Amino acid sequence: xxxxxxxxxxxxxxxxxxxxxxxxxxxxxxxxxxxxxxxxxxxxxxxxxxxxxxxxxxxxxxxxxxxxxxxxxxxxxxxxxxxxxxxxxxxxxxxxxxxxxxxxxxxxxxxxxxxxxxxxxxxxxxxxxxxxxxxxxxxxxxxxxxxxxxxxxxxxxxxxxxxxxxxxxxxxxxxxxxxxxxxxxxxxxxxxxxxxxxxxxxxxxxxxxxxxxxxxxxxxxxxxxxxxxxxxxxxxxxxxxxxxxxxxxxxxxxxxxxxxxxxxxxxxxxxxxxxxxxxxxxxxxxxxxxxxxxxxxxxxxxxxxxxxxxxxxxxxxxxxxxxxxxxxxxxxxxxxxxxxxxxxxxxxxxxxxxxxxxxxxxxxxxxxxxxxxxxxxxxxxxxxxxxxxxxxxxxxxxxxxxx
Amino acid sequence: xxxxxxxxxxxxxxxxxxxxxxxxxxxxxxxxxxxxxxxxxxxxxxxxxxxxxxxxxxxxxxxxxxxxxxxxxxxxxxxxxxxxxxxxxxxxxxxxxxxxxxxxxxxxxxxxxxxxxxxxxxxxxxxxxxxxxxxxxxxxxxxxxxxxxxxxxxxxxxxxxxxxxxxxxxxxxxxxxxxxxxxxxxxxxxxxxxxxxxxxxxxxxxxxxxxxxxxxxxxxxxxxxxxxxxxxxxxxxxxxxxxxxxxxxxxxxxxxxxxxxxxxxxxxxxxxxxxxxxxxxxxxxxxxxxxxxxxxxxxxxxxxxxxxxxxxxxxxxxxxxxxxxxxxxxxxxxxxxxxxxxxxxxxxxxxxxxxxxxxxxxxxxxxxxxxxxxxxxxxxxxxxxxxxxxxxxxxxxxxxxxx
DNA sequence: ATACTTTTGTCGAGCATCATTCAAAAGTAG
DNA sequence: CTACTTTTGAATGATGCTCGACAAAAGTAT
Numbered sequence: 001x002x003x004x005x006x007x008x009x010x011x012x013x014x015x016x017x018x019x020x021x022x023x024x025x026x027x028x029x030x031x032x033x034x035x036x037x038x039x040x041x042x043x044x045x046x047x048x049x050x051x052x053x054x055x056x057x058x059x060x061x062x063x064x065x066x067x068x069x070x071x072x073x074x075x076x077x078x079x080x081x082x083x084x085x086x087x088x089x090x091x092x093x094x095x096x097x098x099x100x101x102x103x104x105x106x107x108x109x110x111x112x113x114x115x116x117x118x119x120x121x122x123x124x125x126x127x128x129x130x131x132x133x134x135x136x137x138x139x140x141x142x143x144x145x146x147x148x149x150x151x152x153x154x155x156x157x158x159x160x161x162x163x164x165x166x167x168x169x170x171x172x173x174x175x176x177x178x179x180x181x182x183x184x185x186x187x188x189x190x191x192x193x194x195x196x197x198x199x200x201x202x203x204x205x206x207x208x209x210x211x212x213x214x215x216x217x218x219x220x221x222x223x224x225x226x227x228x229x230x231x232x233x234x235x236x237x238x239x240x241x242x243x244x245x246x247x248x249x250x251x252x253x254x255x256x257x258x259x260x261x262x263x264x265x266x267x268x269x270x271x272x273x274x275x276x277x278x279x280x281x282x283x284x285x286x287x288x289x290x291x292x293x294x295x296x297x298x299x300x301x302x303x304x305x306x307x308x309x310x311x312x313x314x315x316x317x318x319x320x321x322x323x324x325x326x327x328x329x330x331x332x333x334x335x336x337x338x339x340x341x342x343x344x345x346x347x348x349x350x351x352x353x354x355x356x357x358x359x360x361x362x363x364x365x366x367x368x369x370x371x372x373x374x375x376x377x378x379x380x381x382x383x384x385x386x387x388x389x390x391x392x393x394x395x396x397x398x399x400x401x402x403x
Numbered sequence: 404x405x406x407x408x409x410x411x412x413x414x415x416x417x418x419x420x421x422x423x424x425x426x427x428x429x430x431x432x433x434x435x436x437x438x439x440x441x442x443x444x445x446x447x448x449x450x451x452x453x454x455x456x457x458x459x460x461x462x463x464x465x466x467x468x469x470x471x472x473x474x475x476x477x478x479x480x481x482x483x484x485x486x487x488x489x490x491x492x493x494x495x496x497x498x499x500x501x502x503x504x505x506x507x508x509x510x511x512x513x514x515x516x517x518x519x520x521x522x523x524x525x526x527x528x529x530x531x532x533x534x535x536x537x538x539x540x541x542x543x544x545x546x547x548x549x550x551x552x553x554x555x556x557x558x559x560x561x562x563x564x565x566x567x568x569x570x571x572x573x574x575x576x577x578x579x580x581x582x583x584x585x586x587x588x589x590x591x592x593x594x595x596x597x598x599x600x601x602x603x604x605x606x607x608x609x610x611x612x613x614x615x616x617x618x619x620x621x622x623x624x625x626x627x628x629x630x631x632x633x634x635x636x637x638x639x640x641x642x643x644x645x646x647x648x649x650x651x652x653x654x655x656x657x658x659x660x661x662x663x664x665x666x667x668x669x670x671x672x673x674x675x676x677x678x679x680x681x682x683x684x685x686x687x688x689x690x691x692x693x694x695x696x697x698x699x700x701x702x703x704x705x706x707x708x709x710x711x712x713x714x715x716x717x718x719x720x721x722x723x724x725x726x727x728x729x730x731x732x733x734x735x736x737x738x739x740x741x742x743x744x745x746x747x748x749x750x751x752x753x754x755x756x757x758x759x760x761x762x763x764x765x766x767x768x769x770x771x772x773x774x775x776x777x778x779x780x781x782x783x784x785x786x787x788x789x790x791x792x793x794x795x796x797x798x799x800x801x802x803x804x805x806x
Numbered sequence: 807a808t809a810c811t812t813t814t815g816t817c818g819a820g821c822a823t824c825a826t827t828c829a830a831a832a833g834t835a836g
Numbered sequence: 837c838t839a840c841t842t843t844t845g846a847a848t849g850a851t852g853c854t855c856g857a858c859a860a861a862a863g864t865a866t
Contacts, residue, residue: 036813045855050815073812074862158763168763215642227729231641236634238731239618242763243634249725250759252655261761322652322725326630328641356653356666360561360571360645439843448824453845476842477832 021392021399023052024061028390030106032065032080053079055399060085083108086149086389087141089134090382092197093126095119095156095171095223099375100130102137103382105149105390107208110141112378119156122174123183131187150191151184152385154200154377158242164194167241191394193384197377198244199235201370202228204380205333209371215329218376219246220336221316221345222291223273231327247272249319267319271312273338279308291337298341306344313348320349321356328361335370343369424795424802426455427464431793433509435468435483456482458802463488486511489552489792490544492537493785495600496529498522498559498574498626502778503533505540506785508552508793510611513544515781522559525577526586534590553594554587555788557603557780561645567597570644594797596787600780601647602638604773605631607783608736612774618732621779622649623739624719624748625694626676632730650675652722670722674715676741682711694740701744709747716751723752724759731764738773746772 026041027033035053039046056062063082069075083106092099096119101112113133119126130153138145157169164181166172181192202218210216218228227244229236236243247261247268254265257275261268269275273291280297281288283304288294297305320332332353334346350367357365372379388394429444430436436444442452459465466485486509495502499522504515516536522529533556541548560572567584569575584595605621613619621631630647632639639646650664650671657668660678664671672678676694683700684691686707691697700708723735735756737749753770760768775782791797 034813046814047816047856048854051853070863071812072864073810074814074864076813229729231634231639231646232637234635234637236639236730238634238764239733240731240763240767242761243729243731245728245731245761245764246725248761249728250655250721252653263759318653319725322649322722323729325648325652326632326646326726326729327639328643328646328648330642358645358648358651358664360643361641361648364643437843448826449844450825450846451823454823476834476840477844479843 021395023049024056024390024395025392027056027062027079027081030081030083032078034076034078036076038079059398061395061398081105085147087138087143087147088149088382088385088389089137089151090200090378090380090385091130091151091153092200092377092381093117093119093130093153093155094197094377098126098130098133099378100133100137101375101378101382102134102141102143103386105386107379107382107386110143111137113137119171119175120173123178123180127180127183131184134188145188148188148190149389150193150385151188152200152381152383152388153180153184153192153194154197154381155180155194156197158240159194159196160241161193161195161237164192166194191385191388193388195235195381195384196226196228196237196241196244198226198228199237200228200380200384201335201372201376202230202333202380203235203383204372204376204378205335205370206230207383208379210331213331215327216331216333217323217327217329218333218335218370219316219320221271221312221334221338222336225268225272225316225336227323229327229329231329246319246323251315251318253315253318267315271315276308276312276338280305283308295338295341298344309338309341310344310348312338313345313350314352315348316345317349317352318356321353324353324357324361324365330364330366332365332367333370334367335373335376339369340373424798426452427459427793427798428795430459430465430482430484433484433486435481437479437481439479441482462801464798464801484508488550490541490546490550491552491785491788491792492540492554493603493781493783493788494533494536494554494556495603495780495784496520496522496533496556496558497600497780501529501533501536502781503536503540504778504781504785505537505544505546506789508789510782510785510789513546514540516540522574522578523576526581526583530583530586534587537591548591551591551593552792553596553788554591555603555784555786555791556583556587556595556597557600557784558583558597559600561643562597562599563644564596564598564640567595569597594788594791596791598638598784598787599629599631599640599644599647601629601631602640603631603783603787604738604775604779605633605736605783606638606786607775607779607781608738608773609633610786611782612736613734616734618730619734619736620726620730620732621736621738621773622719622723624674624715624737624741625739628671628675628719628739630726632732634730634732649722649726654718654721656718656721670718674718679711679715679741683708686711698741698744701747712741712744713747713751715741716748716753717755718751719748720752720755721759724756727756727760727764727768733767733769735768735770736773737770738776738779742772743776 022042023038035049039049062079065078065080083104087102087104090101097116099114102110157172158167160167165177166175169175180194184192198220205218206216214233216230220226225247227246229244248266250265251267254270256264257269258264259266259269276294277288298309346369354362370376425445426441438452442449465482468481468483486507490505490507493504500519502517505513560575561570563570568580569578572578583597587595601623608621609619617636619633623629628650630649632647651669653668654670657673659667660672661667662669662672679697680691701712742748749772757765773779
């Protein structure tokens, strides 16, 4: 059925629901509060709040947070989310390397690992390494695997998020419809959430840097070009989970340039990393083979390279202007490896977007570089895992098993 | 905070919640069910379901629905949503005319009115007429105003849906930030929901024609060009409620053609109704002034007109290909007045979209003409009102006032 | 030290829900 | 017509959550 407004269901299960989640959702932000405050915010009786808080404390999810100043009477006692109660894993598996972090429930990094690997070696090999890395990180942070609450994984291709299976991923041979959560759960029996790498990068940027933003687009500019769309505080995955595929959109300047997808004039064939390297080679007679070469040249102040990357920004901006009109976000974050070559890419993007989008859409629009940078992916994967762990349903079921 | 998955809240209020909504949500689709079925579906005890059903019957929202076939014992008695219990108004206010319908809760039309009017006469005049029309429709259908449960209104411009106020609408002078629900509620004290006309057209097409679709785009092609986006079963309104503004996206073939927005090369300046009329005039030396003239010519089989509208389809398709890659819908519906000129527009759109979009995104994509046609707007407005009335919150509060 | 304020913990009452039972109703199969 | 099946309705006690009230705790102001 159609959901016009954000839906709240009155009851989830027929089981006796202690309903500890309602109180807990207020504490999710990490801010300490008193019982009295919670009672007023929820509208529940003080006694009810007290019993809920007790349940949450026995679960370890909430902990006392020092005392507070008295306002003339007995000083209230503060409670807050206990971030150390559980830990989660965030993993960002790229084409040629992987990043994994262990964080607590506030997103604070406890340990991390980075390794070169080849995603095309197939899921068994790659996930085998991931499982080993998770074990290492847990030991490193002196946490037992029973404290691990969830695992979030980002993959470089389309993913059916509900099942955690990659769907026809172009650069991940052997991964098609592979049951990623199934394999990981053989080693760690916790919820495993899988999503597209661009989607989790959008999550990573949103949480932490744009806490009150509900509509954000993350643009990854690297070998490929893709977008992660958060609209109305929800990740938009589309009907087949391929939403945000900007790489093969036609751009005016594209002409008949052939693209690896078989079409011509694609954005990626014009502004993707390999395309920029080729364009520079044509200009200077160089022999660049990777995006990294372009980035290094731009950083060193090479005028041709700056020219090329700024033009790439304009081409991306052309497509982005359409996206901005269509989605109407309030923040657009530019990330990916090519975004690390200074402000030139961003300048080109801004130039076109602000010129080509409607005033109403750009009035409050901010186009900013990624803050998390290389870590946007892992941070987002961790955020995805955390928000699953702290979701009302999870808290509800957890509190059922508490005495 | 960020919502990764569809959120279910355990409890909405601290008041004693009879929780009749849970049972009711299963009956929303209009399908009749037995008490036993409801008990199994909800997991509630049979006795509980019985009492819930009784509450809903005294409210009139649910009614007996004949008997069912026996499976060897006493035949079960069926219950179903009683669509006649309440009525709602759907209104589609355009630039030069208005459509209003009165429907029951199943969306069945009970009465309708159509009138020429000028939206630029301002909100008092227009809404005054609307209020009068609602009264007439109620009398016509022999319904009292106490049976009216909600009013849905579509307006031709950006609307802040939460407050029901138009925001900087280009073609609605005097309406900026006007409190539309406030004025209407002075006459009819029921919830008044206001939204952009394209958004409600998307709703209108989805409900009824695409019941199980979660990702749909509606494209209105008329004087302007706009899109209504439903993604994950939710209407996407964007940060300022201006999402879906496709009219002023740049198209490759646009060149330096000036647009009324001040920019050049906009889609609307190339494929909007006035642009098509102008293009035809230039070709044939005619004196067309309106979209209707173009439509008539196309219908009469004029080859120049067909050529022009097919090219418009290609230009729209160019933009749509980007949208399809970005949003990944499973259905794209083409509506608006120019869509009624036969299949030529659609053919042009299909031609480009299927060529320019990724195979993965177009694999299950259907591009279809609007079924509701001129009525998509009012139908959608009615749907918007109905789904508010039948929402869990509304049912919950309604059942509180029942004995 | 005393009065006042504010928060906290405890306790019983109220209420909705649940599982169960029993009897009646309304069919079908023989 | 009788036996069997299945659903329904009413009644029951048990359970568990929520509320409100009251008393104790822990400070501050005089």
